[in-house]
Amino acid sequence: MMEILEGSHAVAEAVRLCRPQVVAAYPITPQTHIVEALASMVADCKLDAEYICVESEFSALSACLGASAAGSRVYSATTSQGLALMFEVCFNVAGMRQPIVMTIANRALGAPLNIWNDQQDSISLRDAGWLQFYAEDNQEATDLHFIAYRVAEDHRVLLPVMVCFDGFILTHTYEPVDIPSQEAIDAFLPPYKPVNILDAKNPMSLGMYATPDYYMEFRYEIDQAQKRAKEVFAEVGAEFAKQFGRDYSGLVEGYRLEDADMAFIAMGSICGTVREAIDEMRAEGKKVGLLKIRSFRPFPSEEIRAALSGVSKVAVLDKNISLGQKGAVALEVRDALYGSEIDVKGYILALGGRDVRQADIKAIAGLLEKGEGDQFFGLRTEVL
Amino acid sequence: MRELRIHGRGGQGSVTAAELIAVAAFEDGVYSQAFPAFGVERRGAPVQAFVRFNDEKIRLRSQVYEPDYIIVQDSSLIRDVDVFAGLKKGGIAIVNTERSIPAAVPEGVRLITIDATGIALEKLGVPITNTTLIGAFAAATGEIAPPAIRKALMRRFPGKLGEKNVAAAEYAYNLVKGEA
Amino acid sequence: MGLNIGCAAAPGRARDNKTGSWRVFKPVFKYDKCVKCGLCEVVCPEGCVREGQDGYYHPDYNYCKGCGLCAEECPVDDIELVQEEK
Numbered sequence: 001m002m003e004i005l006e007g008s009h010a011v012a013e014a015v016r017l018c019r020p021q022v023v024a025a026y027p028i029t030p031q032t033h034i035v036e037a038l039a040s041m042v043a044d045c046k047l048d049a050e051y052i053c054v055e056s057e058f059s060a061l062s063a064c065l066g067a068s069a070a071g072s073r074v075y076s077a078t079t080s081q082g083l084a085l086m087f088e089v090c091f092n093v094a095g096m097r098q099p100i101v102m103t104i105a106n107r108a109l110g111a112p113l114n115i116w117n118d119q120q121d122s123i124s125l126r127d128a129g130w131l132q133f134y135a136e137d138n139q140e141a142t143d144l145h146f147i148a149y150r151v152a153e154d155h156r157v158l159l160p161v162m163v164c165f166d167g168f169i170l171t172h173t174y175e176p177v178d179i180p181s182q183e184a185i186d187a188f189l190p191p192y193k194p195v196n197i198l199d200a201k202n203p204m205s206l207g208m209y210a211t212p213d214y215y216m217e218f219r220y221e222i223d224q225a226q227k228r229a230k231e232v233f234a235e236v237g238a239e240f241a242k243q244f245g246r247d248y249s250g251l252v253e254g255y256r257l258e259d260a261d262m263a264f265i266a267m268g269s270i271c272g273t274v275r276e277a278i279d280e281m282r283a284e285g286k287k288v289g290l291l292k293i294r295s296f297r298p299f300p301s302e303e304i305r306a307a308l309s310g311v312s313k314v315a316v317l318d319k320n321i322s323l324g325q326k327g328a329v330a331l332e333v334r335d336a337l338y339g340s341e342i343d344v345k346g347y348i349l350a351l352g353g354r355d356v357r358q359a360d361i362k363a364i365a366g367l368l369e370k371g372e373g374d375q376f377f378g379l380r381t382e383v384l
Numbered sequence: 385m386r387e388l389r390i391h392g393r394g395g396q397g398s399v400t401a402a403e404l405i406a407v408a409a410f411e412d413g414v415y416s417q418a419f420p421a422f423g424v425e426r427r428g429a430p431v432q433a434f435v436r437f438n439d440e441k442i443r444l445r446s447q448v449y450e451p452d453y454i455i456v457q458d459s460s461l462i463r464d465v466d467v468f469a470g471l472k473k474g475g476i477a478i479v480n481t482e483r484s485i486p487a488a489v490p491e492g493v494r495l496i497t498i499d500a501t502g503i504a505l506e507k508l509g510v511p512i513t514n515t516t517l518i519g520a521f522a523a524a525t526g527e528i529a530p531p532a533i534r535k536a537l538m539r540r541f542p543g544k545l546g547e548k549n550v551a552a553a554e555y556a557y558n559l560v561k562g563e564a
Numbered sequence: 565m566g567l568n569i570g571c572a573a574a575p576g577r578a579r580d581n582k583t584g585s586w587r588v589f590k591p592v593f594k595y596d597k598c599v600k601c602g603l604c605e606v607v608c609p610e611g612c613v614r615e616g617q618d619g620y621y622h623p624d625y626n627y628c629k630g631c632g633l634c635a636e637e638c639p640v641d642d643i644e645l646v647q648e649e650k
Contacts, residue, residue: 004410006403112571137443169445173419174406272443357446383567393586429586460585460648501588501647511588511647 002178007138007170008033010177011077011103011163014145016047017185018101020075022067024052024060028082029115030167031105035077049075057082061089061102068098069206071197073149076100079167080107083121087128093160094129094222096207099152099192100160101145102130106268106319107167108352116353117167119268123296123320123328129222131161131229132297134267138177141165143246146180146189150236153192156228164296166269168353180244188243226298233295251300253292254307256282260289262368263308265333266317267293270356274317277361288365293329301336308337314344315368321348326374345373354378386527387448388435391467392457397514401455402433404518404536409437411532417442430465437527453525455517456480457500462487478520480513496524496560503559507552519553523560530557583610587630589645595620597640604634604643 005013012034015023023042025035041047050067054060057078068074078086083104093100104122108114122132133148135141141163148161165171198206210218230251237249255275257263264274271292281288291307293300308314314337318327325331330346337344347364350356356378364377388405392398399420406418414437421432434448450470459481461467471477473492479485480500489495498520500513507516515537522528533553538546593604604621605613612627613634623634635643 004407004416169419173417174403175417175442176410176415269445273445276444355447357449358444458588464585505647 004176007173010138010142012037013179014142018149021072022050022074024063025076026057026060030171031077031079057085061086064100065093068100069198071194073192074100077103079105080121090128097158101148104162104164105167105171114352117169118319118351120320122164135165136271151232154232169269230298251295252303255290257289261287262313263311264290264315277358304336316346318348319350347377349377385438386452388453389448389451390433390455394429396457398433401514402435405435407536408528408532476524508548515549516552516556519556520560523557582626583629584626587648589630590648591635592644592646594642597642607633607637
């Protein structure tokens with residue numbers, strides 16, 4: 001049913017519909033409203049889950065790891081410094097192949113302390129083995145949770161997923177969202193069938209010691225599972241589209257790319273503003289389009305190459321920076337397009353919540369046309 | 385697309401006002417979007433919140449720089465913040481004050497002043513002016529109608545508190561309608 | 565303002581932020597019944613009530629946010645909250 005609610009509450013509703021059996025999380029801005037809502041649902045018997053109160057994010061994800069290993073469907077949510085505190089456990093969750101779904105309410109990392117949005121937090125965990133999906137609006141953030149559990153728990157994948165949506169810009173925004181019925185989600189998302197279960201009656205260990213003779217093979221298998229997740233994502237997305245009428249089957253999604261000469265590449269909520277700017281530029285006669293990256297892990301290299309085959313210039317918008325290098329998305333896009341003639345330029349923008357307007361997107365298009373890029377965009381040089 | 389910017393102070397309910405206006409607008413059948421200017425939540429600090437109204441899905445995510453409407457919850461803000469910045473010609477400014485406002489109103493802007501603090505103290509017993517100003521906003525702009533306001537307020541504040549807030553909003557609605 | 569390395573800052577920055585304009589209600593100290601107990605100074609969350617040379621306590625309206633705690637706690641009801649004109 002279509003209703004108007006805060007992004008955090010839409011996500012909490014989505015999580016409730018997924019029937020997690022264990023939720024463990026530690027509140028942190030701007031994720032707080034999600035876990036507050038879930039705690040209320042558990043207290044009000046609207047969600048039949050064990051809500052484990054913990055003293056830190058490290059404990060939250062550790063509790064999730066144990067619960068998942070015991071065969072439960074498990075949920076957590078965090079952001080920024082909280083995710084940073086989970087760093088070690090994140091690698092363990094993926095290494096033990098536990099299909100936990102965790103929402104990331106994307107926020108900048110300190111210091112300096114900053115509670116506002118960018119995507120440095122989840123991007124910094126890109127190598128942990130988790131799948132990472134990025135939402136453009138609250139409908140997509142809601143729907144990606146249903147898809148995330150299906151993909152994570154698929155026996156071809158068995159990897160955890162971060163569903164990333166921009167802190168404040170989406171988490172704190174009220175907008176209309178269609179929340180599916182419990183029956184519809186039950187039909188789409190069957191109960192989790194684990195492969196191995198920690199069980200006192202049938203003891204075993206998870207995440208055992210692997211010597212140099214074996215460690216590399218385990219890492220190879222995670223990488224293979226990431227790659228298999230591509231086709232599983234497409235399959236599950238197509239099934240979701242058939243059932244709910246909203247299509248997320250693409251790891252990337254094009255907008256007005258058909259005859260485009262120039263394209264933006266972006267992830268998350270900024271894509272909405274880019275679409276608006278593209279419509280304005282199209283009206284002015286510029287052949288420009290957008291390629292939105294929905295799945296950053298696995299990274300859709302082939303899909304990007306295919307989608308940009310007719311394009312000559314690309315502007316990659318990064319809400320993160322690999323300090324001392326460039327934006328993470330730009331680096332990976334450049335790798336995907338290696339050997340092609342396409343001119344790829346990266347722009348670091350919107351760090352720590354700096355607002356982005358249509359005019360900014362148009363200014364970046366101007367820079368790209370002049371061949372200027374691989375730079376910070378919108379720096380206040382007067383304070384430097 | 386029409387845009388509203390609300391200026392208030394932490395604790396005055398600006399963010400809740402934006403939410404309630406967006407909910408009421410959605411009840412009235414338009415697409416709406418409400419969000420705060422994400423500051424650090426401190427009681428009394430200047431804050432902003434935004435609402436967009438559109439006939440189709442809203443994709444834009446930037447803050448509001450050229451509003452069609454502004455609501456100023458506390459006229460003392462006018463000294464500290466340029467509340468009229470970017471307000472469109474033909475735009476509407478609704479200011480909570482019991483006297484004249486301490487700044488020049490830009491040309492072509494329709495100014496509506498209302499003693500929302502007085503009304504809120506009378507109807508609610510506390511100087512929380514957001515619901516009163518929602519009534520004034522509805523009367524001045526026609527973006528939302530009283531039945532939708534009632535629905536939004538009663539959903540947010542069930543029971544007696546909701547009724548009091550509805551009374552404050554409806555009083556302000558009739559007051560501004562009467563003057564128009 | 566230039567940027568200091570490491571986002572370093574000197575203490576006392578809160579003094580620059582005069583929060584007096586935030587008030588809806590102003591606590592007026594009447595000094596009719598005041599017994600100089602000093603409770604108003606103790607409970608003020610802003611730390612803006614100070615003992616003067618005269619032994620009485622005085623609020624600093626540059627910073628008082630009008631929370632009303634002093635008026636609520638005054639044992640002799642000698643502080644009155646008056647609505648600010650706005």
